[in-house]
Structure formats: structure tokens, C-alpha cells
Amino acid sequence: MTCPNCGVDNAENSAFCKACGASLTGEQPASQAAHQSEAVPSPYQPPVYSMYAPYLPAPRREYTWKDICTIVGFISSIAGLFTFWVVLCPMGLLTSCLGYRGNRTRGLAVAGIIISLLAIAIKIGFILYHLDVLPSWLTDGAL
Ligand SMILES: [Zn+2]
Numbered sequence: 001m002t003c004p005n006c007g008v009d010n011a012e013n014s015a016f017c018k019a020c021g022a023s024l025t026g027e028q029p030a031s032q033a034a035h036q037s038e039a040v041p042s043p044y045q046p047p048v049y050s051m052y053a054p055y056l057p058a059p060r061r062e063y064t065w066k067d068i069c070t071i072v073g074f075i076s077s078i079a080g081l082f083t084f085w086v087v088l089c090p091m092g093l094l095t096s097c098l099g100y101r102g103n104r105t106r107g108l109a110v111a112g113i114i115i116s117l118l119a120i121a122i123k124i125g126f127i128l129y130h131l132d133v134l135p136s137w138l139t140d141g142a143l
Contacts, residue, residue, distance in 0.1 A: 070099025070109040077116035092116035
């Protein structure tokens with residue numbers, strides 16, 4: 001019995017070709033058998049995928065130096081409201097911006113950025129107010 005796919009001689013009672021695996025019973029056309037042989041590498045992919053899948057979420061959940069920056073930035077921003085603002089607030093702004101690129105603590109980074117920006121704006125506003133360099137239309141009202 002000659003294989004219609006590759007031409008190799010097989011035993012008369014064979015269901016599949018011993019050389020290429022094509023069906024010899026005629027139920028499966030040669031083109032479909034060729035398509036099946038193309039798909040042979042695919043069984044090798046799922047084991048690789050499932051092997052690495054449990055490790056994929058792990059890097060996202062790890063705390064990185066950016067998350068540490070976020071926490072330092074948030075604490076610096078809060079502390080800068082009460083003391084030594086001229087160093088703590090810019091430091092809080094800088095480290096919060098660095099921490100914003102992290103994965104775990106983005107909300108805290110945004111809070112740190114807003115708090116430190118507000119603190120710097122208010123402080124500079126007070127300084128300019130006491131220096132009397134702001135026009136009255138800007139400083140009058142709002143308490
Ligand atoms: Zn064959």
C-alpha cells in the first residue's frame with residue numbers, strides 16, 4: 001500500500017503511513033494530513049506557557065525601588081507641611097514622580113505629588129504675600 005502523501009510503501013492493513021503519518025484509509029485527504037503535521041509543534045507550546053505562567057504575575061506584585069520612592073515621597077510631602085518644607089516638599093514631589101512609574105502604589109504617588117505641589121504653591125504664595133510683591137487684586141479676599 002503506497003502512501004498518497006509521501007509515496008512510501010506500507011503494510012496492507014496499515015491505517016496510517018509509517019513515514020509521514022498520513023491516513024491510508026482515505027478518510028483523511030492528504031492536504032488535511034499535511035495541515036495536521038504542521039500543527040505538530042503546537043503541543044510543545046502549552047507546557048512551556050503553563051510552566052512560566054505562575055511566574056508571570058510575580059514581578060508585578062513585587063515592591064520595587066519605585067514603590068519605596070512613592071512611600072518616601074508621600075511621607076516627605078506630609079512632613080513638609082509641618083517642618084523644613086524647603087527640602088521635604090521638593091523631595092516629596094521628586095520621589096512621588098519617580099514612584100508614579102511603579103506598579104503598586106500609583107494612588108499614593110498621585111497623592112504625594114498633589115500634596116507637595118499644593119504645599120509648595122501655598123508656601124511660595126505666603127512668601128510673596130509677605131514680601132508685598134503681589135498686587136492687591138490677587139491677594140484680597142479668600143480669608
Ligand atoms: Zn506517507
